[in-house]
Amino acid sequence: MTHWLIENGLFVTMNPEQPVFKGWLSVEGTAIAAMGEGEAPAELRDTASEKIDGEGHLFLPGLVNTHGHAAMSLLRGLADDLVLQDWLENHMWPMEGKFTGDDVYWGTSLAAAEMILSGTTTFLDMYDHMDRVAEVVENSGLRATLARGVIGLCPPDVQTAKLEEAVSFAKRWHGGANGRIQVMMSPHAPYTCPPDYIERIVAAAHELQLPLHTHMSETSAEVASNVKDYGARPVAHLDKLGLFSRPSLVAHAVHLTDEEIALLAERGVAVSHNPVSNLKLASGVARVPELLRAGVTVSLGTDSAASNNNLDLFEEIRLAALLHKGVSGDPTAVPAAEALRMGTVYGAKALGLEGTVGVLKPGMKADLIGVSIRKPHFVPATDYVSHLVYAASGADVAHVWVDGKQLLRNRELLTLDVEQIRYEAQRCFDRLRA
Ligand SMILES: CSC[C@H]1O[C@@H](n2cnc3c(O)ncnc32)[C@H](O)[C@@H]1O
Ligand SMILES: [Zn+2]
Secondary structure: OOEEEEEEEEEEOOOOOOOEEEEEEEEEOOEEEEEEEOOOOHHHHHHOOEEEEOOOEEEEEOEEEOOOOHHHHHHOOOOOOOOHHHHHHHHHHHHHOOOOHHHHHHHHHHHHHHHHHOOEEEEEEEEOOHHHHHHHHHHHOOEEEEEEEEOOOOOHHHHHHHHHHHHHHHHHHOOHHHHOEEEEEEEOOOOOOOHHHHHHHHHHHHHHOOOEEEEEOOOHHHHHHHHHHHOOOHHHHHHHOOHHHOOEEEEEOOOOOHHHHHHHHHHOOEEEEOHHHHHHOOOOOOOHHHHHHHOOOEEEOOOOOOOOOOOOHHHHHHHHHHHHHHHHOOOOOOOHHHHHHHHOHHHHHHOOOOOOOOOOOOOOEOOEEEEEOOOHHHOOOOOHHHHHHHHOOHHHEEEEEEOOEEEEEOOEEOOOOHHHHHHHHHHHHHHHHO
16 A cells, blocks of 8 residues: 655644644555654654655645536636526527537546646536546546536426436446545426426435435525425425435525525535625625524535636635625624635535545545645745635645545646646637537
């Protein structure tokens, strides 16, 4: 089993028992074996196959992006400054209707390169042509939760075919790529899936013992039309259809009442907060401080590069810390440490990966990143959690490991050919636009 060592590093562990220290961390195979303050034990130094000098770097758990559509990186910058329904119906869906498996492969590869370069080690992806997405996960070395998103605005036989595809994808890939791939079942949204279709997807999730993921309460227009069409707001509607009877993660949850927040807490539903996408599509601001206070797990997502327009989770972390201060007038609304937890520990919890990733601790998977702090914006050495949240960006990430394997070394991608990806992604877009 390979055994390697980081020495002289500053570790921000996200483990409250040993939060920040200068020292060493050793990895055996895919997991963190040991870590400690000061110098590494001589025996570890003598036997390590590789020793990494961590001087000038902060090491922390890899970031967890809990909502996105990776292949939509192909549509970055195509349609800006629109509200959700116009953006989706008149710009995204017509283009996505032309996507082939190869488009999804290259769009997802583009996203994977960007995510590794900005410190994300686990991402959730809801999309179509999911075998091609899984292929990218396998090749890139990333960890992912994959969901074949189904839209039910189609004839019953097509609905059935999509659901069968989601089920067979789950059977093929859940636990795949050496355990780095998990699968969720995913109705796209209550406004694109009729109630009986959602019930069938929930039944499949029960049969396969899988969690569920959906878009929910993203805009006030969505809430109003749900009330008009089904006589209930989205939370009560989805609850009635059984969506929360399995572990579930909802994206956005911008428009919630106090009662809905209480119900999400009671059902143990996690929320993926996507602040940049919600601002860009003018959807509103989620009630994150209230959700956190109620005990809801709130994680962070970028959504796609078509509504963001990048996949740098450091931006979401910073915005989660800033936005809710501005809205509430309370500078403690989301403290820096809580925002960093949302991007790491809570992300892992939202994906059912608690105890696997999100914290640097012996026994956890070796999913970690090294941030170079030899830069003016990391001086002086006051508070490294503060610097990570308020001063850092994805461009500061120097090293990335997933499952004990290095994916980025001194900002060089080790598993992906970025020049080929840029070329192929542009070629896909040129064909789609034509
Ligand atoms: C069925 S595959 C996923 C589907 O979701 C669409 N999408 C992208 N971003 C959003 C968003 O913010 N709200 C709702 N739907 C979104 C995407 O275009 C795909 O069609
Ligand atoms: Zn989305």
